Amino acid sequence: MKRIHLMVATRPNYMKIAPVWSALSASGSYELELVHTGQHYDHLLSSAFWDELKLPRPVVNLRAGSGSHARQTAAVLIGYEAFLQESRPDLVIVPGDVNSTLACALAASKLHVPVAHLEAGLRSFDDTMPEEINRRLTDSLASIHWTPSPDATDNLLREGIAQEKITCVGNCMIDSLLSFLPSFEAAKQWEAFGVKRGEYVVVTLHRPSNTDIPQRLESIVNALVSMGKSVPVIWPCHPRTLAALEKDGHDSRLRAGGVRLCDPAPYIGFMSLVVGARAVVTDSGGIQEETTVLGVPCLTVRPNTERPITCSEGTNRLVEPQGIEEAFLGLNGAGRGSARPKLWDGRAALRIVEDLAERGWASHA
Structure with a gap:
């Protein structure tokens, strides 16, 4: 019987890997x-998901922990090589585009172990993003590329990846969703905040391009404080983001302005908030996908996205910090709903x- 390692490192990895684990089992x-590489080591960002996702x-x-990109990647590379x-x-099987994705793919490749990249082919075409570098390098190492959408397949073909290495399977995160x-519906997490469904905004921001540039972070805070005057704003805050806010006193200003900062929520609790939201303000990749399927308006605080299908077919819109409030007001009570991308149907895993079986990987003891 063939042995498969499935790598998890950060919150989104769990939702992508869980249905694959279940289907393979x-x-x-x-x-x-x-x-588990230990890239996310906070309980609410990692181990809390094990029980929820079964x-x-x-x-x-591997307990990689935090640190610079080089230190974190090196820690996973050294630790995973030893375990291999x-x-x-x-x-x-490596999902996504985090440092652990690249490190595990590199360690396996150097030991001549085939790599399958889950969520292959996504491109922002912005090489200032560490994740873009991780995506490209991982795809160059992988033997199997499972893409979530046709545009991702096209990206790989343009880069010279052989067609026979690519299968468009759909989106495993949507399987979990x-x-x-x-x-999510039953949890009614909005009630814990004393707000009504459809009458609040959820915020989740963690990328260094937003949190580590003081002027940009201040502009985001300004927008959210202004929005908070007319609509409840709930922000489950990543520990790293909270530290950036506290550094310049933005946390006090947000709370004084009515923005509700809280701890990161487990999967079901957080997604219950998203399901009931009027809109979501984010810089996350996965949330762009989840809101598209849920039909919840999504304002992504980034100049680009590796998931353009969420803009062309979904509810996602790219905004700059100074345009957050205007974009929200521009929704004007627009109804929910969008075209769900092809193969985002809960059957990706x-x-x-089926793809592994067709490639001759299926075996029995």
């Missing part, structure tokens, strides 16, 4: 091991199982 064709505990935690030599798999949608 149900096939009975593989011995599976979950590898994932087993990882066989190893102890528990050599037949295939390594649709599976847990009844739980099943297509991955």
Whole structure:
């Protein structure tokens, strides 16, 4: 029976890997091991998701922690190489575009272990983003590329990746979303904040391009404080973002302006807030996808996105900090709903199982 390592490192990885784990387990064709790199080590950003998503505990935690890009990537590279030599798999599945994605792909490739990249081919065409570098390099190392949308497939083909290495399977994060949608609705997390469904805004911002540039962060804070005068604003705050806000006293200003800063929420709690929101202000990649399927207006505080399909077919709109409030006001009570991208139907993980079988990977003890 073939052994597969599935890597998780940060919050979005869990939602992408969980349905793949479930589908591969149900096939009975593989011995599976979950590898946690420890890139997210806060309980609310990592281990809290294991129980919610019905994932087993990882066989190893590499405890990479935080640090510079070089230190974090190096820590995962060293740790995962050592584990690969102890528990050599037949295939390594790496999701997304974080530092752990590249580090695990590099460690496996150098030991001649094939790599499958889940969410391959996404491109922002902005090389100032560390994630863009991680995506490109991981795709150059991978033997199997599972893309979430046709534009991602086209990107890979333009870069010279052979067609036979690419399969458009759809979006595994949406598999999780649709599976847990009844739980999001039932949680009614908005009630915990004393607000009504459809009458508040959810914020989630964590990218250094927004949090580490003082003028940009101040402009974001200005916009949210102004918005908070007319609509409740709820901000489950990433620890790194909260530290940036506290550094310049923005946290006090936000609270005084009525913006509700709170701890990061577990998956079901956070997505319940998103389901009931009037709009979401974010710089996250995955939330652009989730809001598109939910039909919730999304204002992405970035100059570009690696998920353009969420703008062309979904509810997403790119904005600069100074344009956040104007864009929100421009929604003018617009109704929900959007065209759901092709193959974002909750069956992406099943297509991955089928693809592996077609590639001759399925085996039985």
